[in-house]
Amino acid sequence: MTTTQETTRPPQRLDDVPGWFPVLDQVLFDWFLSRQEASGTRGDLLEVGVYMGKSAIFTGRHLQPGESFTVCDLFEGDAPDDANRAESTKSYGKLTRRIFEENYLAFHDALPRVLQGPSSVVPGEVAPGSCRFVHVDASHLYEHVHGDIRAARDLLLPDGIVVLDDFRSEHTPGVSIATWEAVLNGELHPICISTQKLYGTWGDPGPVQEELIEMVRGRTDCHLSMQEAAGHRIIRLKSKGMRAPEFPPSRYADAPDAPEAPGPTSAPAAPVTPGSAGSAGSVPRRRSRVRRVAVDLLPPVLTRALRRAMR
The missing domain is CATH 3.40.50.150 (Vaccinia Virus protein VP39)
Incomplete structure (x- = not known):
């Protein structure tokens, strides 16, 4: 006390x-x-x-x-x-x-x-x-x-x-x-x-x-x-667990914090899941798979043409 x-x-x-x-x-x-x-x-x-x-x-x-x-x-x-x-x-x-x-x-x-x-x-x-x-x-x-x-x-x-x-x-x-x-x-x-x-x-x-x-x-x-x-x-x-009566704070009581100003409104981002169109790195990974398949199955002339087209 x-x-x-x-x-x-x-x-x-x-x-x-x-x-x-x-x-x-x-x-x-x-x-x-x-x-x-x-x-x-x-x-x-x-x-x-x-x-x-x-x-x-x-x-x-x-x-x-x-x-x-x-x-x-x-x-x-x-x-x-x-x-x-x-x-x-x-x-x-x-x-x-x-x-x-x-x-x-x-x-x-x-x-x-x-x-x-x-x-x-x-x-x-x-x-x-x-x-x-x-x-x-x-x-x-x-x-x-x-x-x-x-x-x-x-x-x-x-x-x-x-x-x-x-x-x-x-x-x-x-x-x-x-x-x-x-x-x-x-x-x-x-x-x-x-x-x-x-x-x-x-x-x-x-x-x-x-x-x-x-x-x-x-x-x-x-x-x-x-x-x-x-x-x-x-x-x-x-x-038995009484609460004190309401009593006003002193003149020195801290003022409550002002609510934070909202930022600029923007549309919410779409949820991102691995492998979806919005997922980071999904396009390069898909291109890598296509390139590997082309190298394995197509004639060299067509493979070079396909690579140029994809670039």
């Missing part, structure tokens, strides 16, 4: 942007955001932790007129504590704000609102109850994730959607603890889980779950199972 840009060539397509955004989650982001738009839900978008911009680029395609999109990341800035500094240096040492902005502008005409700093700055910059969709993918440390989830609850609309990344990865136990703590103690209702993300709401999960189940049952490329845990219905989804 690529974690740094190894070339300065601008991204041609979304897959060229380094990062972790599986196809199943692209399908789910697209479905949740499109469902909100189809129902007339309006509200801002927020992503906390953007890395090099892959999921932010995707989310930005769903920005509606009058809405705002805010992203927050440390980038190359100072971390608020030693543990966060060590985490950032180890996993995101090559990330800079310039790289994120260049990647984003390859697909969009304008940048989102960019907050450079720890996720703790978000509550003071984003209005409470203003967001319809919040994606949390910043620090994996329990203290930070706990604060990010609490902020997401305050910033979301009543039926807004929160997406929590890495909630069950083996290297992120702090995210798991903070996530399930919010479910058990903070009234966060899980809607569904993918391989690495939990989708939830502090509103009523029933209607959106029913629509999601109907959508998935209409597909052949997604496995669905359901479990009950601590009074919550949890929908588990797994890709």
